[in-house]
Amino acid sequence: MGRLLDVRDLFAGYGPIDVLRGISIHLDAGENIGLFGPNGHGKTTLLQTISGLVRPTSGTITFNGADITTAQPPKIVEAGLVQSPQGNTMFGEMRVQETLELAAFSRRARGKRNDNLRRVFGLFPRLQERGNQRSKTLSGGERQMLSIGAALMCEPGLLMMDEPTLGLSPRLKEELSEAIGKIASDGVPLIVVEQDIEFLLRAADRLYLIEHGEAVQEIDRANAPDHAEIMELYFGKAGA
Amino acid sequence: MTETLLATLVSGVVLGSLYALMASGLSVVWTTLGVFNFAHGALMMFGAYIAWTVSEAAGLGLPAGILAGTAGAAFAGVVIERLLVRPFYGNRNMLLVTVMTTLAAMIILEKGAQIIWGARLKQLPRLIDGEVSLLGVAISAHEAILLVLAPAVLIAIWRFTVLTNTGRSLRAVGQNQDSAALIGINVPVAFALAFGLSAALAGLTGALLGSIRFITPSMGAEPLVKAMIVVIFGGLGSLGATAGAAYIIGIIEALLILWLGLYWTPFVLFLLMIVVLVFRPNGIFGGRE
Numbered sequence: 001m002g003r004l005l006d007v008r009d010l011f012a013g014y015g016p017i018d019v020l021r022g023i024s025i026h027l028d029a030g031e032n033i034g035l036f037g038p039n040g041h042g043k044t045t046l047l048q049t050i051s052g053l054v055r056p057t058s059g060t061i062t063f064n065g066a067d068i069t070t071a072q073p074p075k076i077v078e079a080g081l082v083q084s085p086q087g088n089t090m091f092g093e094m095r096v097q098e099t100l101e102l103a104a105f106s107r108r109a110r111g112k113r114n115d116n117l118r119r120v121f122g123l124f125p126r127l128q129e130r131g132n133q134r135s136k137t138l139s140g141g142e143r144q145m146l147s148i149g150a151a152l153m154c155e156p157g158l159l160m161m162d163e164p165t166l167g168l169s170p171r172l173k174e175e176l177s178e179a180i181g182k183i184a185s186d187g188v189p190l191i192v193v194e195q196d197i198e199f200l201l202r203a204a205d206r207l208y209l210i211e212h213g214e215a216v217q218e219i220d221r222a223n224a225p226d227h228a229e230i231m232e233l234y235f236g237k238a239g240a
Numbered sequence: 241m242t243e244t245l246l247a248t249l250v251s252g253v254v255l256g257s258l259y260a261l262m263a264s265g266l267s268v269v270w271t272t273l274g275v276f277n278f279a280h281g282a283l284m285m286f287g288a289y290i291a292w293t294v295s296e297a298a299g300l301g302l303p304a305g306i307l308a309g310t311a312g313a314a315f316a317g318v319v320i321e322r323l324l325v326r327p328f329y330g331n332r333n334m335l336l337v338t339v340m341t342t343l344a345a346m347i348i349l350e351k352g353a354q355i356i357w358g359a360r361l362k363q364l365p366r367l368i369d370g371e372v373s374l375l376g377v378a379i380s381a382h383e384a385i386l387l388v389l390a391p392a393v394l395i396a397i398w399r400f401t402v403l404t405n406t407g408r409s410l411r412a413v414g415q416n417q418d419s420a421a422l423i424g425i426n427v428p429v430a431f432a433l434a435f436g437l438s439a440a441l442a443g444l445t446g447a448l449l450g451s452i453r454f455i456t457p458s459m460g461a462e463p464l465v466k467a468m469i470v471v472i473f474g475g476l477g478s479l480g481a482t483a484g485a486a487y488i489i490g491i492i493e494a495l496l497i498l499w500l501g502l503y504w505t506p507f508v509l510f511l512l513m514i515v516v517l518v519f520r521p522n523g524i525f526g527g528r529e
Contacts, residue, residue, distance in 0.1 A: 053418055077424035085422060091415040094408070102408045106424035150423055 002065070004029050004158055004189060005050075005081070010059030012049040018057065019045040021213035027158070032190040034204035036197055042213040043193045044086060047160050051083045052076045064157070078106045080157025086193075087166060088147040092136035096127055096146060099135060103153035112155050120149040123179050141172040145179075152183070159183065160191040165199065177202070197230050209233060243376070248498045249491060250377045256490025257390035258445060260483045262463050263470035264394055265441035267482045270471070272414040272434035275338045279320055279345035280442050280467065281460025286349050287313035287443025288450040288459065292362050302367055302451075309447035310440050317439020320345045321432050329431075346460075353457040364450040382451050391483075393444070397437070398479050410434050466493075469513050475523020484525065 005027040013019040019042045027033050035043050048054040050061055052073040061069045063081050071079075091099055100120060104113035121128040124145040130138060135146060144164055151159055164180060165173040180203055184190050194200045200207055201221055209217040217233070219225065225233065262284065269277045290312035295305025324341040328334050366382035374384065401407035412420040413430040421427050445463070446455075453459065466489065474485025489509070496505040516524060 051422060053421060072426070073421035074424045074426045077422070083422050085419070088419060089416070090419045091412045093415055094411060098402075098408060099412075102405060102412060103423040105405060105409060109424070150419075154423055 002029050003027070003062075004064060005191075006060075006062040007046070007050065008060045008062075010046070010049060010056050010061065012045060012054050012056040012059075014045075014054070019213050020049065020056075020059075022059070023210070023214050025208050025215050027189060027191060029189070031205040032184055032192070032203060034197075034200035034207040035191065035193045035210055036195060036200055036207060037210035039195075041211050043210050044162055045213075046210070047083055047085070047162050047191075047193065050076075050081065050160065074106070077154055078108055080108060080155070081160075082151045082154040082156035082158070083160045084147045084151035084162065084164065086162035087140075087143070089138075089143055090135050090146060090150060092134065094135055095132055096135060096138070097131035099146065100127070100149055100153050103150035104155070106154060109153060109155035113153070116153050116155060120152050123152070123182060124149055141168050141176070144168065144176060148176075148179070148183075152188075156188055158189045158191065160193075162193045163195070164192065165194065165196070173199075244498065246375050247377045248494045250374055250379060252491035252494030253487060254379065254383050254387060254490070255493055256487035257386050258449060258463065259466050259470050259490050260394060260486035261390050261441055261445040261448075262467040263474075263482045263486050264397065264479055265438040265445075266467050266471055267476050267479060268397075268410075268434055268438040268441070270476045272410050273325070273431050274335065274414075275325060275342070276335070277320075277435075277438065278339065278342040278464070279349060280438070281462075281464025282346040282349035283313045283317055283320075283439045283442040283460070284446035284449070284463060285353060285455070285457060285460035286316055286446070287439075288364070288446035288455045289353055289357050289362070290443070291447035291450055292364055292455055293357075295364060296362070302365055305364065306367075306444065306447040309450075310443040313443020313446065314436045314440035316349070317442070318432050318436045320439075321435035325435070326428065326431065329428075350457045350460075357457075359457075362450075362455040363453075364447070364455070366451045382448075386448055389448070393441070394479065394483050397441075401479070406433070410437075466509075469509055471523075472513050473516050473523060475520075475525050478525075481523060481525035485523065 003026055007023065007025050009022045009024055010020050011018050011022060023042065023046060037043060045054060049056050052071055056069060060067060063079055066079065068076055068079060100117055101113065104110055104116060109116065126142055127145055127149055130142060138146060148161065148164060165176050168176065177199060184203060190203065192200060192203050205221050207219040208215040266277060266280050269275055287309035291305035291309030294300050294308040295302045324345050325338050328337045331337055366380060367385050368381040370381045371378045372381050372384040401411055409420065409425045409430050410433060412425060413427055417427050470486045470489050471482055473489055474481040493505060493509060496508050500508065
């Protein structure tokens with residue numbers, strides 16, 4: 001099995017400040033990985049840099065054997081590396097179905113537009129019901145579904161999801177978690193960013209703890225930490 | 241009395257058609273890039289001169305001239321975007337910087353036209369000679385074509401932005417550049433396309449106007465100002481709002497000329513614009529924020 005994504009010693013940020021400070025992560029074919037850690041330590045910046053929206057100052061990103069470190073976002077999508085960003089309203093004035101159809105914009109996805117649309121509607125029946133509504137009228141959960149649905153319309157060879165359940169009710173969270181499980185079992189490799197480690201451990205084979213712009217710890221599902229250890233990872237030892 | 245009023249209304253609708261073509265071009269660039277293109281009037285003038293060169297100087301006929309004027313202006317628009325707008329994407333002061341660079345483009349085009357084509361007035365022939373009677377009012381057949389062509393072009397552009405992938409991508413880029421990039425849309429290409437489409441509309445307007453008014457290097461200034469009044473009046477949100485506002489402004493202008501005369505009309509139009517800006521800053525069709 002080859003290495004699907006390889007991020008090595010990546011530095012990137014906004015202006016003179018580096019948010020990523022030499023981060024290295026990888027994903028092998030056949031596995032899903034999760035990223036967790038405190039807010040503001042570079043998880044979103046990492047996904048934005050992989051997607052080409054933020055320019056790295058040094059380091060390399062390789063996808064499917066091709067160097068995409070300095071590639072533009074459309075090229076990266078064309079290669080099959082797709083992101084569903086966080087808390088995204090996408091195009092507020094556009095209708096839901098229109099947005100999904102447009103998301104099959106790349107050449108790789110164009111021919112599979114109708115198949116993928118059926119697949120997205122099967123996964124999120126609510127999007128079909130809301131098909132004629134403008135995106136800005138959607139609820140938080142429906143927006144999240146639209147964001148993931150649009151990413152699926154891109155025919156991803158690797159899908160990165162940035163906090164897909166952020167701010168959702170437990171019931172909605174369960175619904176999305178189920179959908180994400182289905183996407184994974186359909187054979188789409190996933191990188192999921194989440195605060196909720198229990199959720200991540202169900203979806204991913206391997207987790208990285210991201211702190212201060214680096215991957216400071218790698219956790220295997222096989223030797224997953226218990227709740228107390230997770231709390232320790234987040235907050236440090238009690239009384240220390 | 242009713243005859244004068246009818247004649248005024250008809251000439252207002254003719255004016256409105258021209259303003260609708262001009263203003264919708266401004267609106268396409270504004271909604272996609274967030275840039276106000278001050279060279280829009282100069283692009284209209286450029287289209288008129290190209291149309292004249294192909295139609296009269298080269299003798300290829302007016303239809304070829306109109307096509308060439310539209311295409312020539314579109315090309316100039318893409319060049320302006322590439323050289324004078326694109327370098328400033330992501331700049332914090334982009335709106336202000338591009339006010340200056342598009343003003344520069346306007347001056348370059350106007351002075352360039354003066355050097356290339358000289359100061360002598362030029363005019364295009366009409367598409368069709370003769371007159372047509374509309375509501376009992378006689379208008380030239382050329383103006384009648386304008387009346388039909390303007391809404392047809394606007395409807396075609398509206399369908400383009402709603403139904404085609406490329407048209408939808410322009411709307412998407414205008415609403416959220418990052419999201420557009422993440423579904424594989426090439427944002428710089430969309431920007432160039434929006435500028436080209438907008439300039440094509442300006443060029444078409446110029447080529448059609450060149451049969452009604454004289455072609456001069458500064459002929460674009462007044463239509464640009466009117467298009468500005470239209471987009472402020474209607475709001476920059478949608479093509480429909482812009483087109484509706486264009487016809488309303490055209491009719492108001494024609495009525496003002498009838499009642500107040502040419503001298504006071506611009507004054508009242510600007511007053512109207514200020515009133516709209518104070519009470520409905522998003523335009524009469526725009527929502528309140």
